[in-house]
Amino acid sequence: VHYLSQGALQTANCTLVYWFLFLFLSPNPQGIAGTDVAKEACDIILTDDNFASIVKAVKWGRNVYDSISKFLQFQLTVNVVAVSITIISAFTITDSPLRAIQMLWVNLIMDTLASLALATENPTDDLLKRRPYGRTKALISRHMWLFIIGHSIYQLTTLLVLVFAGAQLFDIQTGIGRELRATPTQHFTVVFNAFVFMQLFNEINARKIHGERNVFDKIWTNWIFLSVMIVQTSVQIIIVQFGSVIFGTAELGWDLWMWCVFLGSLELVVNQLLLLIPVNKLPLKKLKLWKSKEEVDTYEQPYDPDENTRAQVLWMKSLRRIQTQIRVVNAFRSTLESGHLLHVSMLPTLQETPRPGRYQSNQTIEGRVTSV
Template identity: 50%
Template sequence: MLLDNNLVRHLDACETMGSATTICSDKTGTLTTNRMTVVESYVGNTEFSSAADLRAALSPVAMAALCDGICLNSTAEILPPLKAGGKPEHTGNKTECALLQLATDMGVVYADVRKAGDVGHMLTFSSTKKRMTVVVRTSATTCRVFTKGASEIVLDLCQSQLQLDGSVSPLNEAQKNHIHSNAIETYANQAYRTLCLAYRDIDASMEVIKTWADEDLERDLTCVAIVGIEDPVRDEVPGAIRQCNKAGIVVRMVTGDNMATAKSIALKCGILSPNDGSLVMEGAEFRRRVLDSNGNIIQSEFDKIWPMLRVLARSSPKDKYTLVSGLIASNLYPHGPQVVAVTGDGTNDAPALKKADVGFAMGICGTAVAKDASDIILMDDNFKSIVNAVKWGRNVYDSIAKFLQFQLTVNLVAITVAIVGAIVLEESPLSAIQLLWVNLIMDTFASLALATDSPTDALLERKPYPRTKALISRKMFKHIVGQGIFQLIVILLLTFVPSLINVKAGYKDERDGNNPTEHYTMIFNTFVFLQLFNEINARRIHDELNVFDGFFQNQLYIGIQIFQITLQAVMVQFGGLALKCAPLSGSQWAICIGIGALSLPVGLSLRCVHADHFPQFFTSCNEVETVHEPSARGKELWMRTFARLRTQIRVIKAFRSSGAQRRLLTEKGHRNTI
């Protein structure tokens, strides 16, 4: 998964992602490139599409008001390109970087402005207030306040407007509505992030201003500019969201942008479709409808909203936490609660990341707190990597199911053959050493072979597994029983009717009672090849007809199969008395392999049988065991685990100790026994 840019911190998150039904994603950096550029600006009721045109139109006074506000009311940096001909490196907040680039393109050196400016007080950006403010000392008794933030919020705090010539004119409600419709809404409908830049001059010293409340500072502002910032959607995101929709996963976007911008981005990504009835809601309205006066979720009201909710605009981290909590708590659908994955990059996102079934933190722009709260870290901050995690999660689940289907078939046949042989023949057709080899195939090699298929896009063509899904599905049960019955019939026929394969019956050679016979060797050899061919069947657990699909892409699987066949041939031909095997002729090998290969057409036939005729077991882990005394049961499990761990430590120490130390432990154990 690391190669797919998923750094897994908690292993159980891999399997959980296979059952994900909802992904609550941020917009900036996850769905978009996070490479922002100011493409439109609105100053003095005039629209500009380039920095050069804007610079030419502004007077020195207006130029200073705009660029000082950009340079001083920010903490980001623009560094020279790492390579010749490359793009400048942006560090810090990407929105601020876009504004600094605008100032740079207008011929302003932001470092010089910051050096000359005397910033004495700062109100950092708040996801609740959606704005940031600094206070700059202009003289001993005067200061200038620079504010930037969400365009409609900051514009509401303005009572005047800066003109191109540097003059200031009053700003009434009608003029605000004009700016809103001609700039803010126009830019937002083009999927631009909109910001309002404003300032205010105050006749008071810095010491006095520091005692003021935030609300007293951020009022009676002068609107300088409305800027439209473009953050393009990642090229791969629309395709990834189409895959999610096809896979039965609902993608919901949670963003701080205004509703128009959020809706436009969602349409470009494919989260929304025109006229599909999906719900787009602002955070304030969402809180009003789903929270009571104490801030608790009203689940009945939440359940009326979330099925159609796709975009939550102007939202805060608290809104994201509320959304995740409500989704997990909802029992609206009979197949169980939602399995929720959520992305986050800020410190305030930590509660939502912890609450979600799987939390994704951003590896590039995420804070340390967000990463610590997450289950998986996205190394490239890309939504496509979340889809890769879904594929890996489903692949893990399918790999476990493949192994179970194969292993249970082997167990069923081996145990039945051993029991029947012991009762009827007073000896098992399969010797102890042969069963050990079968166990090696069944456990070690099968787990390696069946768990090494890489995830494919085909995994996203079906709905997620519900949490209450049966461990053994009807289709798996069908193949376990069907293959088990077929293999039992074959092995028992070979055991009791040896004439079918033209060999003499018997466990031992009549000429030498110590030598194994060709009869029982062929039984063992046929049994092994039945498993090896059934291992190919087990590669597909959803009744796909072509079990060889992707077979030759998995080089490790092919290598393991070749190794098992080679080792089986060596055991049979050269194992002799030690392995209870007699060498077989070429025709006998052909018979064993041919009978084993019949597992493939049998598997094909079983795929044509409808699985509804078979029962379903292990529907819920909760049905397996009911704990009536949790404290006593917990203590028992703790003591058992502790004892097992202590035993394992002793074993490891024993293996690492010298021969003399091991003899000393043996003698001590003997004395304790006496």
């Protein structure tokens, strides 16, 4: 902003002020209230003159990021287990306990239905208490790596035990060494059924990606998630009990069904045990998954109540500064409409908080306009 020696500002130079405003208010989507220069210079245009829109934008932005992370950690876990059990079985028993049509159903659970269940969580106010994500932040966090590795180990171990010792444990006919077109056995059906139920319970665990223990928190408010879970469970029962011709399964008794559900429900227990492991001590830096200390899960640190107070103080200071700058814009606008000179005395005094000691002291900036 260029001031005259007499302390006045020419109306022809008023548009230069807009280049210092990174937040501009507009009463309608077209932004008629401001000039084209102001709209091009700003980063955000509030089309409804409501600062609450910024809060909603932050909540939804972080919620979308979390939804992608939830789906990603669930999908990677399923992929690791499915590929591993197929490769190990091919080398050891020259057969696969999971048939191609069964893998198609698992893929449907893993992709389409899981995305509907995990990506439909509504944003909550707790998202605002978390630190923002860095631009160079890894999409897979430390908690997610712990989730993927821990649950993959449990599922793969359980399935290998069922493949090699399941027939002896449940006293049923083995499916190892049978011909390709032989009658389906309960042995491999138990393996398939247990694998699916482990994914269903693990889908509940995938709702939380920041180390929260209560995986059932607000689950009843998401009717899409509950509907998807009911559909998946119902279809799985139909496939096992009545899909012998198409899916290559054998009908299971109540005892085998209870064992499959029990092995799947242990996913909830395994998840609670994994949360006892301190993620900051995991040797993941050796894999070069993080480049520097600044990129190490700053948003996953425990929430400090004092930080909420500091955030409120910063919010109030920012709000006061924005209100002051709105008065500056209104003063410029009224002067432009009237065609008179704008004196410096008409401008409100803006206060800028220095970076060091941000919450302790303020520094008055006279004679210039600062950006938001």
